[in-house]
Amino acid sequence: MVVMDKCEKVLELARRRGFFTIASELYGGVAGFLDFGPLGTLLKKRIEEKWRQVFIKQHQDFIFEIETSVVMPSKVFEASGHVEHFTDFIVECSKCGRKFRADHLIEEQVEDITGLEGMTPAQLTNIIREHHVVCPECGGELEEVQTFNLLFKTAVGPYTENIAYLRPEAAQGMFVNFKHLYYALRERLPLGLAQIGKVFRNEISPRQGPIRLREFTIMEIELFFDPENPSCSLLDRVENEVLRLVPEELVAKGVFEPVEVKVREAVEEKLILTEWQAYFMALATKFVEELGVPQKAQMFIGKPKEERAHYSAQTYDQMVKLDRWGWVEVSGHAYRTDYDLAGHMKFSGEDLRVFKKLPEKIVERKLIAKPRMQVLGKLFKEKAPLMANTIRESDPKWLREALEKGSCKIGGFEISKDCVEFVEEEVEVTGRRFIPHVAEPSFGAERLTYVALEYSYTEREDRVVLKLPRDLAPIQAAVFPLVSKPPLTEVALQIADVLRSLGYYIDYDDSGSIGRRYARVDEVGVPLVITIDYQTLEDDTVTLRDRDTWKQVRVPIKAVPEALERFLKGARLEELGVPV
RNA sequence: GCGGCCGUAGUCUAGCCUGGUCUAGGACGUCGGCCUUCCACGCCGAGGACCCGGGUUCAAAUCCCGGCGGCCGCACCA
Numbered sequence: 001m002v003v004m005d006k007c008e009k010v011l012e013l014a015r016r017r018g019f020f021t022i023a024s025e026l027y028g029g030v031a032g033f034l035d036f037g038p039l040g041t042l043l044k045k046r047i048e049e050k051w052r053q054v055f056i057k058q059h060q061d062f063i064f065e066i067e068t069s070v071v072m073p074s075k076v077f078e079a080s081g082h083v084e085h086f087t088d089f090i091v092e093c094s095k096c097g098r099k100f101r102a103d104h105l106i107e108e109q110v111e112d113i114t115g116l117e118g119m120t121p122a123q124l125t126n127i128i129r130e131h132h133v134v135c136p137e138c139g140g141e142l143e144e145v146q147t148f149n150l151l152f153k154t155a156v157g158p159y160t161e162n163i164a165y166l167r168p169e170a171a172q173g174m175f176v177n178f179k180h181l182y183y184a185l186r187e188r189l190p191l192g193l194a195q196i197g198k199v200f201r202n203e204i205s206p207r208q209g210p211i212r213l214r215e216f217t218i219m220e221i222e223l224f225f226d227p228e229n230p231s232c233s234l235l236d237r238v239e240n241e242v243l244r245l246v247p248e249e250l251v252a253k254g255v256f257e258p259v260e261v262k263v264r265e266a267v268e269e270k271l272i273l274t275e276w277q278a279y280f281m282a283l284a285t286k287f288v289e290e291l292g293v294p295q296k297a298q299m300f301i302g303k304p305k306e307e308r309a310h311y312s313a314q315t316y317d318q319m320v321k322l323d324r325w326g327w328v329e330v331s332g333h334a335y336r337t338d339y340d341l342a343g344h345m346k347f348s349g350e351d352l353r354v355f356k357k358l359p360e361k362i363v364e365r366k367l368i369a370k371p372r373m374q375v376l377g378k379l380f381k382e383k384a385p386l387m388a389n390t391i392r393e394s395d396p397k398w399l400r401e402a403l404e405k406g407s408c409k410i411g412g413f414e415i416s417k418d419c420v421e422f423v424e425e426e427v428e429v430t431g432r433r434f435i436p437h438v439a440e441p442s443f444g445a446e447r448l449t450y451v452a453l454e455y456s457y458t459e460r461e462d463r464v465v466l467k468l469p470r471d472l473a474p475i476q477a478a479v480f481p482l483v484s485k486p487p488l489t490e491v492a493l494q495i496a497d498v499l500r501s502l503g504y505y506i507d508y509d510d511s512g513s514i515g516r517r518y519a520r521v522d523e524v525g526v527p528l529v530i531t532i533d534y535q536t537l538e539d540d541t542v543t544l545r546d547r548d549t550w551k552q553v554r555v556p557i558k559a560v561p562e563a564l565e566r567f568l569k570g571a572r573l574e575e576l577g578v579p580v
Numbered sequence: 581g582c583g584g585c586c587g588u589a590g591u592c593u594a595g596c597c598u599g600g601u602c603u604a605g606g607a608c609g610u611c612g613g614c615c616u617u618c619c620a621c622g623c624c625g626a627g628g629a630c631c632c633g634g635g636u637u638c639a640a641a642u643c644c645c646g647g648c649g650g651c652c653g654c655a656c657c658a
Contacts (some may be wrong), residue, residue, distance in 0.1 A: 016590065028631070028649045088656060204581075204656060213655065331657055444658040463620065482617060515619035534617060550619070
């Protein structure tokens with residue numbers, strides 16, 4: 001007997017019964033990609049739907065689901081920082097061939113060195129040469145530092161210079177659409193944009209089956225809020241719920257034991273920087289619990305700065321304990337500040353700030369730099385409007401001082417005194433402009449699908465029973481005639497038809513023994529089986545069998561749809577009929 | 581990408597060392613039939629595999645080389 005760990009058993013079940021399997025398997029398979037079969041497709045959809053329920057539908061006044069393009073032009077990811085930062089520095093040992101993260105290696109071997117993140121590979125190579133950084137394994141000399149970018153690259157149309165990337169997160173689709181959606185949604189903050197969709201990351205070597213993927217489904221919200229009014233009005237709904245946190249400071253000390261704090265306390269003690277993050281973390285706990293993971297098998301780990309993504313001021317990763325892989329991240333909760341909108345403002349030249357009225361208008365004397373368009377137009381042609389914006393946005397005092405000394409470089413171009421007119425004006429200030437800040441919860445749907453399977457996988461008498469939460473079950477009920485003979489089969493088919501017409505996924509099976517059929521549906525988590533037996537022919541009743549207890553009750557055929565609905569919503573079997 | 585181990589039906593496995601009765605054997609599952617009044621019953625039958633490419637040889641699942649893929653470790657991450 002081969003001993004299988006739980007993960008292997010789950011993967012075996014997933015493959016054998018058509019939940020999911022490695023993609024392109026016909027040609028050997030490609031690590032990091034999954035193909036979902038019928039049951040897996042349904043299960044994943046149910047998980048997505050539950051997420052939608054918890055995170056979007058309950059907030060439909062201010063969180064809106066959108067769907068944006070997977071392929072985005074290079075500029076988007078230059079602005080977002082992904083082209084530059086979504087990379088690893090790799091350096092190879094010339095002697096033993098091992099590869100290392102170059103920046104980590106330098107930090108280990110050179111004292112008091114920081115700021116490696118913004119450097120070029122050449123600079124890092126120089127540091128390695130200067131400080132004689134060597135291979136930590138064999139002491140051999142290191143080769144040139146190289147970068148590896150995790151973005152998948154492609155080209156739009158037949159023009160190879162028209163570089164685009166597959167998005168590594170759905171977030172950028174929300175940021176680039178922020179401005180017009182903000183107006184379409186009537187200029188209100190807080191505003192949440194949500195998205196469920198595919199994202200792509202060219203991981204160097206994904207080895208963890210369905211856990212580490214190169215293509216996966218992200219479920220993400222970008223919650224835009226006013227940094228001067230960052231409170232979350234819904235926080236009191238969850239303020240007494242407990243979060244299991246390992247704050248950054250503890251992580252830095254190597255402590256991975258969570259502390260249990262109430263949501264409100266976590267905010268007051270500044271363990272969590274924004275109320276919105278705290279609110280979403282409370283929802284995330286509940287959401288993952290409803291997928292079958294008890295709270296004690298969950299925690300949030302604070303990411304120290306050097307481990308955070310380039311855009312994040314604070315990140316908590318929601319971790320779930322898995323049988324083989326230990327604590328695995330299922331969601332990330334990042335405080336992205338104004339990083340992304342500021343970046344897109346800079347690269348696009350669009351003003352992505354929002355305007356908010358003050359309670360009373362204020363009159364201010366103000367120096368204003370007015371661009372002289374006649375001059376700018378001649379000098380800069382089509383770039384003139386861009387220059388005008390740059391002039392308006394620059395600090396007028398600074399600009400005037402600089403121009404009085406002659407010319408000045410701004411926005412990459414040289415301008416002279418006659419490009420700008422300075423006027424002192426009384427201005428009515430009726431409001432302020434600012435870049436909204438963003439709190440982002442982000443979940444991986446495939447991981448959660450695996451997690452739900454692992455947590456529901458049980459064995460009973462050498463059989464597999466998949467105790468999925470009833471509302472996640474891909475197939476909601478099965479209908480079996482006790483033996484495969486009319487009229488039992490006919491009655492069973494009628495019941496199956498009725499339930500199907502009501503919108504349920506129903507398995508009908510009349511093959512082999514009844515025991516085998518029960519076993520088959522237990523294995524894929526069908527919560528309820530309706531069995532038609534000889535008594536049905538006498539009194540129009542059928543039995544309902546509970547997957548988890550194997551107990552049965554008897555109900556009239558007419559009562560079956562309502563009984564199923566109540567059962568799926570959590571009713572106990574005994575409430576539905578007469579015990580057999 | 582590196583190192584170690586590995587690759588035979590859907591799954592598990594026999595065979596490989598010592599090349600040839602291998603037309604590749606078995607078990608479970610699947611499908612069809614018979615049987616069957618509640619938890620993988622029994623009987624009969626069917627379908628289904630040597631990772632890919634090259635080499636050695638009269639002859640390759642078996643020996644050699646290369647590739648691909650998997651698992652474990654290093655590194656990275658939702």
